[in-house]
Amino acid sequence: MNRQQIIEQIRKKGTFLCVGLDTDIKKIPEHLLTEEDPMFAFNKAIIDATAPYCVAYKPNTAFYESRGTEGWQTLERTVNYLRTNYPDHFIIADAKRGDIGNTSSLYARAFFENMGVDAITVAPYMGFDSVKPFMDYEGKWVILLALTSNPGSRDFQFLTDMTGTRLFEHVLETAQKWGTTENLMFVVGATQGAMFAEVRRVAPRSFLLVPGVGAQGGSLEEVAKWGMTPECGLLVNSSRGIIYASSGTDFADAAAAEARKLRDHMTILLSTYGVI
Numbered sequence: 422m423n424r425q426q427i428i429e430q431i432r433k434k435g436t437f438l439c440v441g442l443d444t445d446i447k448k449i450p451e452h453l454l455t456e457e458d459p460m461f462a463f464n465k466a467i468i469d470a471t472a473p474y475c476v477a478y479k480p481n482t483a484f485y486e487s488r489g490t491e492g493w494q495t496l497e498r499t500v501n502y503l504r505t506n507y508p509d510h511f512i513i514a515d516a517k518r519g520d521i522g523n524t525s526s527l528y529a530r531a532f533f534e535n536m537g538v539d540a541i542t543v544a545p546y547m548g549f550d551s552v553k554p555f556m557d558y559e560g561k562w563v564i565l566l567a568l569t570s571n572p573g574s575r576d577f578q579f580l581t582d583m584t585g586t587r588l589f590e591h592v593l594e595t596a597q598k599w600g601t602t603e604n605l606m607f608v609v610g611a612t613q614g615a616m617f618a619e620v621r622r623v624a625p626r627s628f629l630l631v632p633g634v635g636a637q638g639g640s641l642e643e644v645a646k647w648g649m650t651p652e653c654g655l656l657v658n659s660s661r662g663i664i665y666a667s668s669g670t671d672f673a674d675a676a677a678a679e680a681r682k683l684r685d686h687m688t689i690l691l692s693t694y695g696v697i
């Protein structure tokens with residue numbers, strides 16, 4: 422999916438929501454445990470219920486990898502289900518990869534050729550040759566960690582050099598020389614609030630993947646105020662806040678209600694800031 426297609430979907434549906442498929446076997450409703458693949462049954466129901474309210478899905482691979490072969494198959498099944506039934510939704514593998522060049526190129530093959538996702542999250546700290554192999558795939562996206570949502574983001578990402586430039590600003594600035602706004606996005610946590618203004622100073626047009634609303638307490642209002650561009654430029658993720666809205670048999674309806682609530686808020690923000 423290219424940049425223009427993402428923007429078109431956002432405008433058409435009035436939403437920039439990404440639903441996080443952080444599917445934890447210990448948290449899914451009990452009645453699904455008798456299914457042949459309970460995690461897939463859960464994902465399928467969540468996807469069918471939330472698809473009208475979002476433009477993207479982000480399975481976090483840890484939840485699947487922790488289940489061994491079975492989990493990896495569930496992940497592949499989920500991506501295939503999305504590809505076949507919801508071809509207009511953007512699929513992000515949240516895998517946070519990155520290694521020396523020849524290793525990164527195999528990670529890229531695993532996720533882009535074999536699994537067929539649109540994008541993968543990548544850690545920037547090993548530099549150009551660790552990121553570049555992911556950018557060699559036409560039509561695919563790298564989503565580079567810039568300013569993360571967690572408390573530990575303060576440990577390194579805010580360190581300054583002699584000119585006062587912070588590490589996350591270096592990441593934003595340097596990585597834009599490696600890729601373009603057509604194949605490179607950045608992760609900026611919703612919990613970073615007004616820091617979005619600083620991010621936009623360095624990366625005015627880049628799409629940002631924004632996790633941290635919902636369970637981590639980030640404010641959608643603040644993110645839009647400081648981070649939204651005339652083309653939106655945001656994909657805001659919520660995982661637990663949507664998929665675990667209920668642990669009963671009504672889990673899919675409850676997830677749909679949470680996603681709809683976010684969509685309604687997003688439509689207002691898109692209109693307030695002149696995107697639609």
Ligand SMILES: O=C(O)c1cc(=O)[nH]c(=O)n1[C@@H]1O[C@H](COP(=O)(O)O)[C@@H](O)[C@H]1O
Pocket residue numbers: 441443481515542568569570571608609610632633634635636637658659660661662
């Ligand atoms: O790359 C990410 O998606 C990510 C980066 C970040 O800074 N913070 C962050 O929470 N995430 C991911 O976004 C999701 C957030 O989930 P919830 O807090 O349940 O909405 C998880 O899959 C995290 O791994």
